[in-house]
Amino acid sequence: MTLAPPLNPPSALRRIINVMRLHLVNKSVYIGIPWMIVAGALAVSVIITLLLRYVSGETEFPGMAYSWAVVSPLWYLIAAGVLAISTTLPFALGFSITRTDFYLGTSLLFVTVSAANALAMATLVEIEQATGGWWIGTIMFSALWFGGQTWIVNVLGFLVIQLFIFFVGALFAAVYLRWRVMGSVLLWFGVAAAIIGAVTIIVLTDSWVSVVGWLTTQTTAALLGWLAVPVALAALAGYFIVRRATPKN
Amino acid sequence: MTAIIEARNLTKTFGSTTAVDSVSFTIEENRIYGLLGRNGAGKTTIMQLLTGQDFATSGDVAVYGQSPVENAHVLQNISFIKESQKYPDAFQVRHVLASAPWFFTNWDQSFADTLLGEFRVPLKRDIKKLSRGQLSALGVIVGLASRAPITFFDEPYLGLDAVSRQLFYDRLLEDFAAHPRTVILSTHLIDEVSNLLEHVIVIDEGHIIIDSSADDLRGSAVTIVGKSVDVAAFVEGREVIHRDGIGGLSTVTITGQLSAADRQAATAAGLELAPVSLQQLIVRLSVLEDAATEGVLS
Amino acid sequence: MDESRPIFLQIAEQIENDIISGALAEETQVPSTNEFAAFYRINPATAGKGVNLLVDDGILYKKRGIGMFVAEGARTRLVAKRRDQFTEEFVRPLVAEAAKLGITTAQLAELITKEAHA
Numbered sequence: 001m002t003l004a005p006p007l008n009p010p011s012a013l014r015r016i017i018n019v020m021r022l023h024l025v026n027k028s029v030y031i032g033i034p035w036m037i038v039a040g041a042l043a044v045s046v047i048i049t050l051l052l053r054y055v056s057g058e059t060e061f062p063g064m065a066y067s068w069a070v071v072s073p074l075w076y077l078i079a080a081g082v083l084a085i086s087t088t089l090p091f092a093l094g095f096s097i098t099r100t101d102f103y104l105g106t107s108l109l110f111v112t113v114s115a116a117n118a119l120a121m122a123t124l125v126e127i128e129q130a131t132g133g134w135w136i137g138t139i140m141f142s143a144l145w146f147g148g149q150t151w152i153v154n155v156l157g158f159l160v161i162q163l164f165i166f167f168v169g170a171l172f173a174a175v176y177l178r179w180r181v182m183g184s185v186l187l188w189f190g191v192a193a194a195i196i197g198a199v200t201i202i203v204l205t206d207s208w209v210s211v212v213g214w215l216t217t218q219t220t221a222a223l224l225g226w227l228a229v230p231v232a233l234a235a236l237a238g239y240f241i242v243r244r245a246t247p248k249n
Numbered sequence: 250m251t252a253i254i255e256a257r258n259l260t261k262t263f264g265s266t267t268a269v270d271s272v273s274f275t276i277e278e279n280r281i282y283g284l285l286g287r288n289g290a291g292k293t294t295i296m297q298l299l300t301g302q303d304f305a306t307s308g309d310v311a312v313y314g315q316s317p318v319e320n321a322h323v324l325q326n327i328s329f330i331k332e333s334q335k336y337p338d339a340f341q342v343r344h345v346l347a348s349a350p351w352f353f354t355n356w357d358q359s360f361a362d363t364l365l366g367e368f369r370v371p372l373k374r375d376i377k378k379l380s381r382g383q384l385s386a387l388g389v390i391v392g393l394a395s396r397a398p399i400t401f402f403d404e405p406y407l408g409l410d411a412v413s414r415q416l417f418y419d420r421l422l423e424d425f426a427a428h429p430r431t432v433i434l435s436t437h438l439i440d441e442v443s444n445l446l447e448h449v450i451v452i453d454e455g456h457i458i459i460d461s462s463a464d465d466l467r468g469s470a471v472t473i474v475g476k477s478v479d480v481a482a483f484v485e486g487r488e489v490i491h492r493d494g495i496g497g498l499s500t501v502t503i504t505g506q507l508s509a510a511d512r513q514a515a516t517a518a519g520l521e522l523a524p525v526s527l528q529q530l531i532v533r534l535s536v537l538e539d540a541a542t543e544g545v546l547s
Numbered sequence: 548m549d550e551s552r553p554i555f556l557q558i559a560e561q562i563e564n565d566i567i568s569g570a571l572a573e574e575t576q577v578p579s580t581n582e583f584a585a586f587y588r589i590n591p592a593t594a595g596k597g598v599n600l601l602v603d604d605g606i607l608y609k610k611r612g613i614g615m616f617v618a619e620g621a622r623t624r625l626v627a628k629r630r631d632q633f634t635e636e637f638v639r640p641l642v643a644e645a646a647k648l649g650i651t652t653a654q655l656a657e658l659i660t661k662e663a664h665a
Contacts, residue, residue, distance in 0.1 A: 003251050003278065005313045006398050007354045009325040018351040025344045026337070083338045090335040093302050095352045096324040096397075243319075246303045247335065281590055418588065426581035426591040444554060444589040464553040464593065509635070516643055524552075 012101070019097060019105020020112065023088060029080060030113050034073040041069040042140055049138040060137050069140045070121070074165055081169025084109070085238075086177060090247035103242050107235060110166040118158035122151050153221045160224045160231065167234040174241040253278040253399065253431055254299060258308035261294050268294045270455035271308060276433065278398075281425060281445055283463070284435040285531060286452035292435040293331070295452065296401050299433075300329040312399070328353060328397035330388040332404040336376040342387060343372045355396035364390040364420065368413060381408035389417050393424060402434045414438075418445055439528035443467075449527070453535045454542070463527070470530050472502045475520035483520055490533045502533055554589055558597030563606065566617055567625050577607060577615045 009015060024030060052061055084106050092102045125141040133139050149157065175183045202211050215223075254276035261269040269291045276282060284292050297303035299310055301317035301324060310317060317323045336345065346365075350356040365372065368386035370379070379387065385408035392400050406414050422445060425432060436442055449466060451459035459466070470490065473480050477499040484501050491502040502525055507515070515522055525533075565571040580598055584591040598615060601607040606621045645655045 003253060003313055005322055005326045007326045009321040012321075015321060021351060022348050023337075025348045026339055026341070029337075029339055087335055088337040091337050091340075094329060094331060094334050095349070096300070096327050096329065097352060098301075098319045098321050098324060100319060101321065244304065246297070247331075280592065419585070422588065422591070423585055426584055444587070444593075447590050447592050463590075464555060464596070467554065468552045513639065516640065519647070 015097075015101045016105040016108055019092065019102050020109045022092065022095075023084060023106065023109045029083075030109070034076060034080075034117065037073040037076055041072040042134075042138075045069050045138045045140040046134060046136065049133070049136050053136065058137075060133075061139065068143060070143050074161065077162060077165045078169045081110070081166040082173040084166075085170045085173035085242070089177065089242065089245060093247045099242050099245060100239075103239050106170065107167075110163060110170075114159050114162035114166065117162060118155045121158045122154035125154050126151060149220055153224075157220065157224045160227050163231045164227055164234070167231050167238060171234045171238045171241070174238050174245065177245050178241050251278055252276065253313060255311045256295075256299070256308070257311075259295070259298060259305055259310060260307045261291075261298060261303065262306045267455055269298065272452075272455070272457055273308075274450055274457060274460055276431060277448075278431050279429040280447040281421075281432045281434065283439070283442060283446040283449045284433055284452065285437065285439055285449060286435075287437060287535065290452040291455045292452055293403050296329060296331075296403050296433070296435060300324070300327055300401065302329065325354065326398040327401070328392050328395040328399070329401040330392040330403065330405050332385070332388070332407055334384075334388050334405075340376045341372075342370055342374055342376065342379070345376070345387065345391065346372070349391060349395065353395040353397055355398075357394050357396055360396075360424070361390055361394035364393060367416060367420075382410060382413060385409050386413060393417075393420060396424075396428055396430065399431045399433070402432070404436055406436075414441065418442065421445065439531055440526055443527040449531075451531050451535070453538050456538075458534060458538050459531065466527060466530060468506060470502055470504045470525040470533075471507055472500055472523040472525055473515065473520050474498070474500050474523055475518070479518050479520055483515060483518060490537055502529075554587075554593045555596035555600065558583060558587065558589070558594055559600045562597070562601060563625050566606065566622055567629065569622075571617050573617045573619050573621055575617055576613070577617060579614055 010018070049061060053059065088106075089099075089102060093099075097105075121141060128134060128139070128141045172184065172187065175187045179186075202208050218226075252275045256275075257273050258271045259269055259273065260267065260271050272291075272295065284295065286292050294303065298305050299312065299317065301310075301319065304318065312323045313326070315323050317327070342365075346358075346361055349361070350358065368383075368390060370383045370386050370390065374383075376384070376387075385405050388405035389402070389409070392402050392405065406417050409417065418441070421432070434442060434446075443463065446463045449459060449461060449463050450457060472491075473483055475483075475498065477494060477497050480499040480501050484503050487503045487505060489501055489503055491500075493500040500523075507522070512522065562571065562577060566573075571577055577598075578586070580595045581591055583589075583594040583598070587594070598607060602609065602615070605618055606625065607615045608618050610616055642655070645652075650658070
């Protein structure tokens with residue numbers, strides 16, 4: 001005779017939300033540090049602007065749009081995405097969390113954090129433009145190709161790029177967790193091969209000009225939309241890899 | 250008593266190594282089990298298979314009659330604190346304690362707080378900066394305070410000093426008495442825990458060599474000490490599991506309970522009877538098992 | 548705790564010793580199973596087994612909702628049982644050891660008398 005389990009798990013939704021809370025219990029990782037980096041980048045941009053104003057007497061610096069300072073937190077987000085899987089997954093398994101709940105909760109985390117950040121960043125773009133570059137002509141958020149569109153496109157753009165970074169980072173971490181160095185090396189080779197393969201095909205079929213032509217006709221919004229495809233693929237692949245992951249010692 | 254965990258022909262191979270070889274056993278509820286064996290015997294692997302943290306190569310595991318793999322209904326009742334538990338980057342002790350209640354229904358915060366104080370684990374320290382002992386203590390604290398109906402402890406007290414280990418055993422017994430649960434403890438420090446255990450499962454190189462109640466094991470062997478001739482005569486026809494000697498003296502360990510008549514005969518023959526501790530018994534039986542596997546009989 | 552014998556037997560013996568010595572008087576309450584377990588640092592189930600052994604022997608009895616008590620006449624019964632075991636447990640080894648050392652029965656009796664009066 002077997003017993004029924006005495007404790008019932010909370011609903012699936014509750015469990016998934018709890019995983020998201022787990023990632024956020026240490027606020028610094030997904031909130032504190034990224035925004036500190038943004039604040040730091042802004043501070044540096046302001047200082048540079050002030051110096052340039054002092055030195056040159058100019059009040060507008062369109063060249064600053066090329067500084068890409070706005071991209072600075074994204075490098076850190078790569079690490080965050082990797083760590084979400086590499087250290088938090090083994091810990092979650094120790095807390096008796098299923099891999100499915102964990103992956104769904106982590107995905108929810110990525111989407112929520114990216115969305116909140118995207119809304120904030122897009123709004124900062126508006127404020128920057130409205131105040132004429134923080135009153136001194138600093139261009140950080142409204143950088144040339146990034147954040148220089150309508151508010152909604154900016155939101156979607158920031159969103160898709162962050163999701164890409166998170167899910168691709170998580171995918172690499174999942175591959176490493178499951179197949180260690182061998183697997184990671186194969187993944188890199190695979191990605192490199194795919195890119196080289198695509199370029200080779202384009203060159204051999206002499207379609208370089210038409211491909212570049214097509215790319216330049218796409219609006220930023222459309223390009224960002226295309227980026228959503230690898231995001232979805234990475235997210236899906238990550239799930240299937242995590243499903244058979246074990247906490248190696 | 251009802252079976253809460255059942256393993257049937259459970260096997261796990263890693264490449265060409267067989268870590269767990271067609272192992273079968275049952276765990277009944279609300280008892281303290283010892284999963285004993287040498288380093289590398291397969292204890293951790295078995296626990297990982299029982300908790301769905303690793304996947305069996307063949308055979309099956311049933312916890313509450315279901316497979317534990319990816320099964321939230323089963324896993325909600327389990328706590329498995331590994332000796333080498335990884336923690337999220339930048340986590341502090343307080344983050345572990347803050348999040349534990351979300352995943353362990355029976356989590357007792359005041360119990361956890363008391364234990365933190367007793368084991369001297371600082372709340373605001375980075376996990377990365379904890380000493381080996383504090384890290385082990387944290388694992389033990391989470392396992393104890395989780396009050397999970399099935400709680401595994403995989404040698405989490407290895408980093409603890411003798412005082413802390415005794416504290417763990419004491420708190421475990423106390424809590425077990427007040428809030429019964431199924432506890433499975435793996436260790437190679439057998440003598441320290443032998444009084445806590447109700448049932449003992451001994452693993453050696455992926456096989457189970459002993460699966461018995463602790464009381465049955467205790468007193469199931471005895472060591473005869475005396476003049477070699479006399480000892481040899483006495484142990485004639487009995488199962489010998491260990492021989493030792495120096496000069497004209499022999500020390501031989503045999504299995505089986507001695508009757509009162511046997512004891513009298515031994516004393517009359519000038520032989521001394523010495524007890525065999527659980528640890529000695531298990532060591533002797535493991536050594537025999539290894540020798541038998543290698544085809545050499547001692 | 549002795550290594551060689553089941554612990555529950557040793558627990559039972561310890562309680563018997565306490566009853567014989569008078570530390571546990573008849574009709575008084577004995578510590579609970581959990582208290583024994585905590586004190587001797589053993590598994591509560593094992594402590595329970597030892598207590599149940601004494602219940603089966605009629606040495607202890609259970610008062611519902613309160614706990615375990617020493618039965619009436621327990622001491623007398625235990626003393627009688629121990630007397631039966633006395634010869635085998637104490638006298639026989641004494642005689643054997645004396646023989647080993649070449650002490651005659653008369654000398655042995657003298658030693659016992661001297662010791663008893665000391």
